[in-house]
Amino acid sequence: RxxxxxxxxxxxxxxxxxxxxxxxxxxxxxxxxxxxxxxxxxxxxxxxxxxxxxxxxxxxxxxxxxxxxxxxxxxxxxxxxxxxxxxxxxxxxxxxxxxxxxxxxxxPLNWAVIVGKDSKHQSLGDLRGEKIGISRIGSGSQVMASYMALREGWTDKDGNVEPIQFEVLDTFKNLRDGVNDGRAAAFMWEHFTTKPYLNEVRFIGNVPTPWxxxxxxxxxxxxxxxxxxxxxxxxxxxxxxxxxxxxxxxxxxxxxxxxxxxxxxxxxxxxxxxxxxxxxxxxxxxxxxxxxxxxxxxxxxxxxxxxxxxxxxxxxxxxxxxxxxxxx
CATH class of the missing domain: 3.40.190.10 (Periplasmic binding protein-like II)
Structure with missing residues (x-):
């Protein structure tokens, strides 16, 4: 991640x-x-x-x-x-x-939620049901996307987090490219590490770890x-x-x-x-x-x-x- x-x-x-x-x-x-x-x-x-x-x-x-x-x-x-x-x-x-x-x-780690520069998504709520880019299976970017879904209330009538569709994109560059070419709607990465790339992508929210x-x-x-x-x-x-x-x-x-x-x-x-x-x-x-x-x-x-x-x-x-x- x-x-x-x-x-x-x-x-x-x-x-x-x-x-x-x-x-x-x-x-x-x-x-x-x-x-x-x-x-x-x-x-x-x-x-x-x-x-x-x-x-x-x-x-x-x-x-x-x-x-x-x-x-x-x-x-x-x-x-x-x-x-x-x-x-x-x-x-x-x-x-x-x-x-x-x-x-x-x-x-806590301050995870930024990141979308493409010209993405239609403006808030975390817009990402419900959308494909989320991750670096690898089991990565922080995947685990924290599930936590984001829990925090934002993306759950079914029984309180279970709705299944998330993940797109494995491996590297940070591929993740940035992926939200701009449509392979993913968003991804999560550390705030300050991403900040130098705000000419390529946009922040629409943050999800700090509760640990x-x-x-x-x-x-x-x-x-x-x-x-x-x-x-x-x-x-x-x-x-x-x-x-x-x-x-x-x-x-x-x-x-x-x-x-x-x-x-x-x-x-x-x-x-x-x-x-x-x-x-x-x-x-x-x-x-x-x-x-x-x-x-x-x-x-x-x-x-x-x-x-x-x-x-x-x-x-x-x-x-x-x-x-x-x-x-x-």
Missing amino acids: RSPVPHSLRPPLISSLLVAEQPKNKMSTQQKLRIAFVPEHFASPLLQLAAKDESIELVPCPSGTGQIMSAIKANEVDVAIALTESLIAGIAKKTADFKLVGTYVTS HSWVVVATPSTTAPSSPLRSILESFLSNLTTSIRSFDAADARASSSKEFIKGHFGYPEEDVKAWLEQVSYPKGEVCEVDRAMVEKTLTTLEAAGVLKAPAEGWNLEDFVDTSVAKLQ
Whole structure:
């Protein structure tokens, strides 16, 4: 579901950071923790950490959480930072084998609802029964479209969310093209990432997530006590906490963090300031997972028709690896 950084803004800026994380001689024979992430502004504390931590290797997934789950399933990554709703749905549906080990962003994600530049649609109500573009099956763009339908009351007489017709368009560019050439009536994407493309598309509404927007997951082969990656994972979560605190400090938000985002993602200062006013990172440790947040996500995704609870109900330990994370 998630957007790539515009190509013209990406090289060599992000690539220079990824080069910086490559192994030095002393690390060349040591296994590294492979971390899938979406190369967007939310990733700033992770990018800053990767520039100086030789034990991790970042794996960019510009198409978003659907692409990340495919990478996990293919054993291309050990850890991922991605969207809460899609990862929790992925665990419930057994899309790939992983569990939550931490929290990365605690504020909601502001999903914009986007139509073509000359579209007839002017409000969210106009989209009822229309085809919705998504990046991949199981992506945040699909899950959040179902939540939008629930929130907007697009339900039958029994209160069930009406079936939505989805059009899989893969990339952010294809989604933008798709709402202009008629393949889809609308799609959903993060607000600030889409804003540079308002010469191509239009916003007609916003749907914030009712849960923490980004979490950290790891595979069983990474969290196993006998895994050589287990200690690297624990160090990574601790180091990420430190990086977040540095990025999130009030003086950094007003200076170095703001300049980092402007320099590496090319966003105008007014957008960076607006986003920094909205975003919240964990105040405690990254390895803490909020029990109520997981429960609310599951309950809401059930109501939206994304998930169906087993007869015995959900077991939170199926979703959170409590040998690594602190479920609170």
